[in-house]
Amino acid sequence: MSSxxxxxxxxxAGVNAMLVRMGNQMRSEMPTYLKQIRxxxxxxxGELITQVTPAYNTLLVEYDPRACRMYDLQQLLEKVxxxxxxxxxxxxxxxxxxxxxxxxxxxxxxxxxxxxxxxTTDEVIEIHRATDYQVYALGFAPGFAYLGELDKRxxxxxxxxxxxxVPAGAVAIAEQQTAxxxxxxxxxxxxxxxxxxxxxxxxxxxxxxxxxxxxxxxxKVSEAEMKSLEKQGMPRx
Amino acid sequence: MSREAITGFRVVKPGFFSLLQxxxxxxxxxxxxxSGGAMDEMAASWANRLLxxxxxxxLIEITAGGLELEARTQTxxxxxxxxxxxxxxxxxxxxxxxxxxSTGDRLRFARPRIGFRAYLAVQGGxxxxxxxxxxxxxxxxxxxxxxxxxxxxxxxxxxxxxxxxEEQLPxxxxxxxxxxxxxxVTLNIIPGYQQNEFSKEAWRQVLKQPFELDTRxxxxxxxxxxxxxxxxxxxxxxxxISYASVQVPPDGQPxxxxxxxxxxxxxxxxxxxxxxxxxxLAQRQPGTEVRFAHIGLMTAQQQMRRxxxxxxx
Numbered sequence: 001m002s003s004x005x006x007x008x009x010x011x012x013a014g015v016n017a018m019l020v021r022m023g024n025q026m027r028s029e030m031p032t033y034l035k036q037i038r039x040x041x042x043x044x045x046g047e048l049i050t051q052v053t054p055a056y057n058t059l060l061v062e063y064d065p066r067a068c069r070m071y072d073l074q075q076l077l078e079k080v081x082x083x084x085x086x087x088x089x090x091x092x093x094x095x096x097x098x099x100x101x102x103x104x105x106x107x108x109x110x111x112x113x114x115x116x117x118x119x120t121t122d123e124v125i126e127i128h129r130a131t132d133y134q135v136y137a138l139g140f141a142p143g144f145a146y147l148g149e150l151d152k153r154x155x156x157x158x159x160x161x162x163x164x165x166v167p168a169g170a171v172a173i174a175e176q177q178t179a180x181x182x183x184x185x186x187x188x189x190x191x192x193x194x195x196x197x198x199x200x201x202x203x204x205x206x207x208x209x210x211x212x213x214x215x216x217x218x219x220k221v222s223e224a225e226m227k228s229l230e231k232q233g234m235p236r237x
Numbered sequence: 238m239s240r241e242a243i244t245g246f247r248v249v250k251p252g253f254f255s256l257l258q259x260x261x262x263x264x265x266x267x268x269x270x271x272s273g274g275a276m277d278e279m280a281a282s283w284a285n286r287l288l289x290x291x292x293x294x295x296l297i298e299i300t301a302g303g304l305e306l307e308a309r310t311q312t313x314x315x316x317x318x319x320x321x322x323x324x325x326x327x328x329x330x331x332x333x334x335x336x337x338x339s340t341g342d343r344l345r346f347a348r349p350r351i352g353f354r355a356y357l358a359v360q361g362g363x364x365x366x367x368x369x370x371x372x373x374x375x376x377x378x379x380x381x382x383x384x385x386x387x388x389x390x391x392x393x394x395x396x397x398x399x400x401x402x403e404e405q406l407p408x409x410x411x412x413x414x415x416x417x418x419x420x421x422v423t424l425n426i427i428p429g430y431q432q433n434e435f436s437k438e439a440w441r442q443v444l445k446q447p448f449e450l451d452t453r454x455x456x457x458x459x460x461x462x463x464x465x466x467x468x469x470x471x472x473x474x475x476x477x478i479s480y481a482s483v484q485v486p487p488d489g490q491p492x493x494x495x496x497x498x499x500x501x502x503x504x505x506x507x508x509x510x511x512x513x514x515x516x517x518l519a520q521r522q523p524g525t526e527v528r529f530a531h532i533g534l535m536t537a538q539q540q541m542r543r544x545x546x547x548x549x550x
Contacts, residue, residue, distance in 0.1 A: 009430075010430070011429060011430035011431065012427065012428075012429045012430050012508070012509075012534060013429060013477075013479040013482065013506075013509060014427065014429075014479045014480065014481055014482060014508075014509030015427070015481075015509065015511065015512060015534070015537050015538050015541045016479075016480075016541070017479035017480075017509075019430075019476060019477065019479075021476075024472075024474075026474065038267065050263060050264075051263060051264060051266050051267070052267065053266045053267050053477035053500060053501075054267060054477075055474065055475050055476050055477055055501050056474035056475065056476065057474065058474075058476040058477065059477070060266075060476065060477025060478075060479060062266075062479065065538045065541055065542055065545075066542050066545060066546065069538070070534060070538075136474075137474075137475055137501055138267060138268050138269045139266075139269040139475065139477075139499065139500040139501030140269060140475070140499050140500070140501055141269055141377065141378070141499070142265075142268060142269040142270045142378050142380075143268065143269055144269050146475065182269075183379065185377075200268070200269070202270075202368060202369050202380060207265075207268055208268050211267070211268070212267065
């Protein structure tokens with residue numbers, strides 16, 4: 001077992017929830033680890049545990065206060081975590097390729113990002129698509145995947161004034177992360193491209209193309225290719 | 238099946254914000270799907286209880302009034318929660334009771350007299366297809382409701398409901414069970430383990446000073462206005478947000494995270510409110526005075542266990 005295995009801290013999160021905190025850093029092996037814990041908890045303790053939400057280095061564990069008390073739950077979680085193997089450099093559960101069009105008309109902030117990073121727009125695109133990203137969390141809105149870790153050369157702050165409306169499909173970056181907006185919503189990230197891919201459909205199985213622990217690779221497509229993909233209906237994987 | 242063959246209710250006027258709700262969605266938070274559900278779960282539970290419906294049956298949450306329905310069936314209804322001046326065929330009706338309606342009857346909810354949200358249940362529950370296991374309407378997730386797209390009730394919507402061959406005895410909730418929605422509200426808070434990130438001074442302030450329910454409050458969160466609470470400057474990644482947690486963003490104005498809260502957030506949290514107090518808060522109009530008081534986890538859980546067992550939730 002690795003010496004880097006994080007020591008869990010248990011935080012009270014209400015009458016029916018605990019937050020398990022594992023360190024305070026973004027670590028690439030963490031998403032897979034959290035996903036494994038989630039699967040195990042729901043599989044083996046579904047009577048007690050109602051929901052498990054992983055994000056970065058935490059798990060929100062919701063339970064039925066009639067079925068167990070917080071102290072018993074904490075003991076159970078301590079035991080599960082002690083037995084769970086922790087793999088350094090864990091690989092992605094699966095890799096999903098996402099088509100992205102970086103054409104200027106779909107990338108309103110691309111030039112400003114390039115200026116800020118002292119790169120050409122082509123270099124920004126090249127760096128953005130050359131990295132494989134991990135899904136650290138899904139949330140904010142259905143299917144919104146927080147993807148990390150963005151190359152240091154591309155790290156830019158959020159916009160000073162968030163946009164009232166970011167279109168669904170906008171590919172965005174901010175600080176250490178990148179994401180695709182699954183639905184039209186307000187947003188403060190820098191928009192550098194557009195993907196015709198659908199990120200959430202509750203009537204399909206699976207509902208989202210990726211879950212925490214999966215990896216994403218952006219594949220550059222031309223505007224014409226993007227439009228034809230869009231016309232075919234949004235591809236899933 | 239033709240529409241005429243189905244019994245139910247036609248929406249004559251949708252009102253300000255009338256939503257089909259139930260106990261909410263569970264099990265999809267890890268994909269970013271929020272729970273939704275009746276904001277005043279206690280009143281909703283009573284509405285179903287008065288009709289012997291299973292707990293969590295689909296009902297209508299009417300916020301601030303304005304809903305007008307026409308019965309296209311005969312059945313028992315119940316109404317609980319805020320008193321929104323309900324009339325049936327222009328005759329005033331008191332809430333917290335069940336009653337009989339027949340085809341052609343008009344139900345009108347006007348502006349609130351007491352409270353903020355009324356719950357209208359029908360015998361057997363409104364028959365609405367479930368989206369991810371629930372009919373709960375969540376606009377921001379485009380999920381649930383009559384059209385399964387998160388939209389509120391609209392003019393001319395038709396909500397299917399059963400037909401009863403004969404009238405049943407009406408029931409009324411004994412007065413001692415009726416919540417009092419008037420006056421200031423106290424939110425009992427269970428301090429979370431991030432409590433130590435806040436200074437002693439900040440905590441003293443939270444428990445001492447009054448706040449005011451802000452007009453920007455919605456189904457996502459109740460925003461409170463008061464002298465700013467010093468929020469610790471934590472470099473946090475987003476983490477799962479539980480129901481009734483109290484976030485304090487850098488502006489120092491607390492937000493109680495409610496049914497339609499975003500699933501992840503990254504602000505420091507004081508702790509969590511006893512859910513029963515959030516139900517009471519959901520009946521308050523903006524401007525209401527809000528105070529915090531401390532409650533221990535054991536006491537809070539005892540109260541919630543009693544509530545959940547009573548309603549079979």
